[in-house]
Amino acid sequence: MTDTAADTPERRNWRQILLVYGTPVMISMLVLGFASGLPLYMVFQKLSFWLRDAGIERSTIGFFYWVTLSYTLKFLWAPVVDRIRIPFLHALLGPRRSWIVTAIAGTVIALLIISQTDPASGLLPVAIGALLLAYSGATLDVAIDAWRIESAPNDMQANMAAAYSLGYRFAYMTSGLGLAISEWADWGWSFKAMALAMAISAGLVFLMKEPAAGRVKRGLEGPFAVKVARAVIEPFRQILGRLGVWFIPVIALVAIYRLSDFTMGVMAAPLYSDIGFARDLVGGVQGGPGLIATISGLFLGGVAAFRFGLPRALVIGLVITFVTNGGFAWLAATAGPDDGWRLTLAIVADNLAGGFVTTVFIAYLSSLVDPENAATQYALLSSFYAFFAKFLSGFSGVLADAVGWVWFFILTAGWTLPAAILLFVVIRYGSEAAKGRERFAERETAP
Template structure:
């Protein structure tokens, strides 16, 4: 039973432009070589690996197995587990795991437990053929999503508590780089492995190829496990024992949300609205990207090769540029840039739909999409981190990142029906237009005054 010490809020990073001149490029680059930043690269990989395996890559597998687009769209609601992680975030933030927490500490014990569940659930998915039984696949995907969301809760707190506010943009950029590399491995890597595992004499869908790929993904989680085991636990915050269960529940469940509302007042609604829709263009579009590739006639090898080479390069460039610009120019300016680029990249997918089977055009579109996503994500993670009070880091960050996904993933569930009714080009254009309100909210948030720290 615990209660928090007096508040120690971190003010939003919107003031960075005023201090940007004091930060040299040498200091900016040196941060990326520090141990906490390098650890975030590896842990970001662990966090990014499961997402596509229950989202985009899974949709490629299901479409190749003959599952219809409408069903694929509705199955994307598995990802809503990420949108409700704030419900159990207070438990991850404060509840110890018997024996494991005593050995590893609060953050690392939850990280290790969630990683173990992810690995087991991925093995379950690998052993299931969706053509024969779709329901076990859904249950396995739900388990991966739930455990992955739990890993995110613990990892976000671990990241925020691992460095001061000035280094959060660099940690966010490193984390995002690892995250995006993992997504490429869980996307292009799975396709490449599945293509290599196919029997050449069999032209139709082969479950054993996908089985091999998903087993390799389960083994890839060992990188995150090793990083957790060899990482130091962030300095624990001394929390006084609560007098009773009611006091503990208030401290764990109520105070994190009440603290945010107290600190930001009326601005809280504006901030929450921005968080809720900032990534809406990318998330809604993402579920239909792989079915789009399949229906356009691109092979697993073609999609894997393009995303593996150009996707990796542009992802690294985008995350680095986003983190560096956020440190020098301020998060809000880079948020605006990221919002514009994210919407524009969706229009490129609409253009790609008019090109037929054009690998060169695919290279251009995937490169632009990864660059824009890297810039937007690095700035957005730094912005979310700046909003948290370090006494409630896991719970508050979980609330923010959950809100980021709730509306987009709900809308994404209807993406298959929309494509069936209006076609891919119309769908991609509509997702780009969803990004217009984001520009207004970023502008309003940048004009709002930030609360001063006590």
């Protein structure tokens, strides 16, 4: 299928771009981004703080990090979210919202379980609550990603990603409020307050619109073997068939497009410590100008993709990633403990680029996904890039020790170069599907 004249970037004026963010679907996406982010921040950050506060050993706390593997392995049960109908809720809300509400209910139950436990008295109840929270949160991600992909056409996916990521940032700030509540009252009330926030999010889901894309095709009929083939095998066969010989270049691009951010980000905090920056200075910059820069980057990524087209936005993302990652090499080479302005410049630039790249990259992944198998295919792509990047990021400290801070950040910036070559090949010679321009008729009718 070909693009219509109305779909070309030249026809999109700035008024149209700004009006997009006031539509009901974008407001819904903001709420869902919040609901998606809060469980991860609670299990990834606040849970470890609580355990250490209770006197649990660091080694034991480290093992609790393994529950976040659910976010990497979520593609294993994504076919269930795509195909299985939840009794009663499916008829009331539809396939996507029913799974969203069910997963949120799991996070609420998990947070309430955790609120009633005491790590000093035994870790088994805490582990059960943490596992339920992590796996419910990962399942929620799968369902929300599918809702996002099916609720808007390709040329609005970057805007959807921006709203989603902004909701994630609100979840981050809310989890910080949960930390404050634990100081004012206790940890139990903190987890209960977060459970209430998730319950409110579930209530708002009832006011959202269920996407129609792919709904009929997701129904499963026939013998058990046929159902398994349609639920598990068909999504992978479908994406292979659509991309053809371009599957390998596209997967390679997905794997390394954000590698610079991942490898650099792990070592940013140790760099601040080695330079001698005060913790309150770093925290103030990250929570003030840095947060504003991230939100601005998310918005600008959506604007750039909608105005200029996704391929050009992906190119811009690599350019600013290269520059801002290299900025940390400049920081390492020139900054001292009192150079707050250098620290601010480096963090603001990096956060602006990170927000921009987050939006356009999510939009690209979304453009590769068919609404018939949205949950399964997106979970596969996102899990693949996250696993590869996180695995290589584990060697960041070894690399920094071997070459020093300046060369470390030069090398991490250099990861954008092979990504740029792959992106050029895909944009110049790739199929329409590889470029993210495949038009799925069901999604193009979304409001």
